[in-house]
Amino acid sequence: MNKDAQLRHSINQKLIENGERDRLKELLRTKLIECGWKDQMKAHCKEIIRQKGLDHVTIEELVTEITPRGRALVPDSVKKELLQRIRTFLGKNSII
Incomplete structure (x- = not known):
């Protein structure tokens, strides 16, 4: 796994552990x-379904x-807003 992938994985894990990922998903929705x-x-x-059947x-x-x-x-x-x-x-959370 390269450094970028490791960092993304680490950030995602932290977001999940703290429940922030679910809050962000709800905000986005x-x-x-x-x-x-x-x-x-x-x-x-x-429209796509109507066109194709x-x-x-x-x-x-x-x-x-x-x-x-x-x-x-x-x-x-x-x-x-999501990025911020x-x-x-x-x-x-001092991740990076």
Whole structure:
């Protein structure tokens, strides 16, 4: 495992141990609902299914097709807020 992978693993472990990961996931879920991201993604999924037909699309294909758009639609303000919360957590817990 290289240094970056080890650091990511260490940070993830600390986030899980302290329950911060679950709090961050809940914050993200709330923010995405508030900004309309969830509704946009739901509409996008419905459109793909309508185009391809329910019997001609698998969950794996749907996920593969919507993932890039889903990531692109996350507002920068949400990304910045999550990053700041992670930095604050790391600073308080002396991980890096």
